[in-house]
Amino acid sequence: MSSPSLALSAAGAATAEAATSPLQGQRLQQAVRRAEAPGRLVSLLLVLPLLLYGAVFFLVPLAMMVHRAVANPEVQEALPRTAVALAGWATEGGAASDGPPPAAAAALVQELQQGAGSRQLGELARRLNYEQAGYRTLVIKTARQAAALPAPPPDAASWLAGVDERWAEPAPWRALQRAASPWTAYYLLSALDLRQDDAGRIVQAPADQRIYLDVVLRTLGIAGGVTLCCVLLGYPLAALLVRAPRKFALLLTLAILLPFWTSLLARTTAWIVVLQENGLVNGLLQALGLVSRPLTLVFNATGLYIVMVHILLPFTVLPIYSSLKGIPPHLMRASASLGAHPVRGFLAVVLPLSMPGVAAGALLTFIVAAGYYITPSLVGSAREQMLGYFVAFYANNTVNWGMASALGLVLLACVGAVYVVAASTLGVRQLAGLK
Incomplete structure (x- = not known):
């Protein structure tokens, strides 16, 4: 065969291959999808119980709460x-x-x-x-x-x-x-200390009826203060867990996880016994000569912070520990070899790398603390009652489901706003530990 004929044959083969390659690619993709279909079905069946659980125990109650907050039958x-x-x-x-x-x-x-x-x-x-x-x-x-x-x-x-x-x-x-x-906006407006006057305008409630915004601010303030205390105490504790010998770290871990194994009501009641005027703490302080009279450590803000920090500390320690555990130890040695002081190496290397764990622990602690009801009711005074107390009051005592749902939505909105700020600052993947 002559050279021109060979060239024409090669060109024809290339053209035919180019013409058939898209069809082959489509067939290959279809074959891959058919091969992966059983695996996707199995994955969906495995996740289906979780999806049903979330729908039944989260989405449905949330929808009912929204409906109760605006229903007016x-x-x-x-x-x-x-x-x-x-x-x-x-x-x-x-x-x-x-x-x-x-x-x-x-x-x-x-x-x-x-x-x-x-x-x-x-x-x-x-x-x-x-x-x-x-x-x-x-x-x-x-x-x-x-x-x-x-x-x-x-x-x-x-x-x-x-x-x-x-x-x-x-x-x-x-x-x-x-x-x-x-349908009515009465309950939602009341939860924000607002009302509708006779002309239909939205105005502030009378001064003697404005209580809920103060309660919301108090709830956020207590939750924020408890979260800050948990971070300040939990970070050194998590760092100690990372560097401690194995046996000591195991005992320390058991001590941290111990609150999870005890009823919340039992823990709160035990703290009342410990912190009362004739309790162990006041007895020890008086025996050491540090105080001349018993201190008031319960039924006030002091006792509330002590009890809530103790109960919520594991929620902060565990995410920080997981974050610190994943930091390679040779990074600090590398910073020391470059002449950095250990404090500077910690601030420049370890602390930034552990911030996702700190943020995740702080956010989890804040969310749990903002919804507390039993502990403030038992340990705090009337000035320390949080929004959960009023939700329970309207749901159980006055059977006012509309007001209880509206206050619950306000609390949910505040927590959601805090989460959005944290997610926009650090990113959702870092908050979830998916770097």
Whole structure:
């Protein structure tokens, strides 16, 4: 074969290969995907229990908490016709007109007459009492007298004013109109010391009702102070664990992990015994002549910090220990060989490399501390109660799920904001230990 023929044959083969190579590549990718499909299915089945657990025990309760914080079913369930009549209540000059619609007054009397003594009426009275003090008594009193009527009165508005003169004022009707919507921002606004006035504007709550922002700041301050103490105590302890002999490190690790093996309630109660005026600490201080009278170490901020630091210290030590353990020891020797003082070598080499562990431990400690409820309730005074106490109070004592959920969302937002700041500063991978 001549040289031109050989060249043409080679060119044709190259062209055919170039034309078929994309098809071969696609077939190869399809074959690889088919081969990897069983492995991906197995991986998905292995992760599926974790995904279900997270959905059932985290996402569903979170969705329920959000719903409870904005749900407002009481008026809709107890006074559906009154709610419809008030929905079209006109406004004049930006404020509600003086008198309610006659249809709303008539519907209110009939529905109070029908629902007297029912569970829905009790929940309605409690909900309206949040909007205006004394509304609970007003609703129950009116319902009792409406139940005794042989027939609906011809002029419902006049009859209501005769039962209680407050019905002749626009304020109760405006409060009822605000509460008639199936959704409300009342609980979320109250959790931020805000309220909605009669004109619909969002304003600050009265001075004697502004308590929750102070509680939020107190919660964040206590959690931050406990976290700082845990970091200052936990870093040297973690460094000692890294450098200590094996037997001593094992004993020290057992001492650090010991709080995990004891009930939180038992640990808190034991600290009350230790820190009380006749406890071990005061007895030792007096025996050594350091104090002349017992110190007040419990039921105040001092006792709260002592107990919370002791309980939360392992959450700080373990991430820092893991970070320090992964730092090669020859780095400090290299810095010393270059003439660096050990302190300078630590500040320039070890501390920066251990910061992901410090940040992870501090963040974990802060998150756990911010949600504490039992320890502040038992060890702290009324001035040290944190946001968890009020969430439990509304959930257990007053059964006000809306307010409890709103306060829980505020706490969740604060913790989420702290996490976002930490993640944007150090990175999510470093916080998770995935450098």
